[in-house]
Amino acid sequence: MPAEIRLFLCRSDNYGVLLHDPATGATAAIDAPEAAPIEKALAETGWKLTDILVTHHHADHTDGIRALKDKYKCRVVAPAAEASKIPAVDETVSEGDKVKVGNLSANVIETPGHTLGHIAYWFHADKLAFVGDTLFSIGCGRVIEGTPGQMWQSLRKLRDLPDDTEVYCGHEYTATNIKFALTIDENNPVLEARAAQVQQLTEEGAPTIPVSIGDEKLANPFLRADVPDLAADIGMAGEPAEKVFAEIRERKNKF
Numbered sequence: 166m167p168a169e170i171r172l173f174l175c176r177s178d179n180y181g182v183l184l185h186d187p188a189t190g191a192t193a194a195i196d197a198p199e200a201a202p203i204e205k206a207l208a209e210t211g212w213k214l215t216d217i218l219v220t221h222h223h224a225d226h227t228d229g230i231r232a233l234k235d236k237y238k239c240r241v242v243a244p245a246a247e248a249s250k251i252p253a254v255d256e257t258v259s260e261g262d263k264v265k266v267g268n269l270s271a272n273v274i275e276t277p278g279h280t281l282g283h284i285a286y287w288f289h290a291d292k293l294a295f296v297g298d299t300l301f302s303i304g305c306g307r308v309i310e311g312t313p314g315q316m317w318q319s320l321r322k323l324r325d326l327p328d329d330t331e332v333y334c335g336h337e338y339t340a341t342n343i344k345f346a347l348t349i350d351e352n353n354p355v356l357e358a359r360a361a362q363v364q365q366l367t368e369e370g371a372p373t374i375p376v377s378i379g380d381e382k383l384a385n386p387f388l389r390a391d392v393p394d395l396a397a398d399i400g401m402a403g404e405p406a407e408k409v410f411a412e413i414r415e416r417k418n419k420f
């Protein structure tokens with residue numbers, strides 16, 4: 166039976182996600198930005214929380230853990246490298262580990278850069294990836310703890326996932342990201358099409374995610390730092406991809 170997903174906003178622009186395995190009833194929250202909206206989503210679906218899968222230690226991804234753990238006695242899975250900064254951790258994971266949610270199975274992918282221990286959860290059979298604050302639609306996370314080179318390698322790992330992988334990210338930043346992306350990659354028809362789609366979704370008050378890796382890698386300038394035409398457009402023809410990436414990230418920081 167295919168996985169079921171419930172997506173909803175938490176705080177101001179964080180996404181809460183519930184992943185449900187109908188065969189076993191297991192239900193995971195991907196991160197816990199805030200307990201109340203997660204409890205509301207559980208009440209609306211009738212699902213019972215069994216697991217919390219944490220992508221990284223920032224408070225806007227972990228503040229809800231303690232209250233949910235107290236109420237549901239759920240298992241908390243977190244990146245080994247950040248476990249000491251995350252409350253109520255039961256199990257730590259790192260690159261290549263498998264995490265089960267009922268019968269659903271994820272591979273752990275380490276994606277350092279935003280934070281040093283950041284991980285993504287890739288449910289291969291279900292064609293789903295939960296990428297936290299590493300990859301956003303038409304953007305990427307700020308490089309806070311790692312280096313731009315690390316972040317570029319992490320984004321390449323996500324870009325290498327199968328094109329039909331549906332990506333869930335940690336924040337609704339897509340409209341702002343598109344405004345910036347158009348300053349970098351203004352003649353990209355795929356980006357223009359995404360801009361039109363996102364404008365409509367935003368007017369409807371609908372989420373702009375998930376997005377497929379196949380679509381995202383054609384439109385997201387942070388996944389295109391090794392495209393020669395893009396480097397040339399920003400005056401960096403022939404420069405290595407990680408330098409081009411660092412320049413695009415720097416321009417976004419100032420945008």
Ligand code: ZN
Pocket residue numbers: 221223279298
């Ligand atoms: Zn973060």
Ligand code: FE
Pocket residue numbers: 223225226298335336
């Ligand atoms: Fe965040």
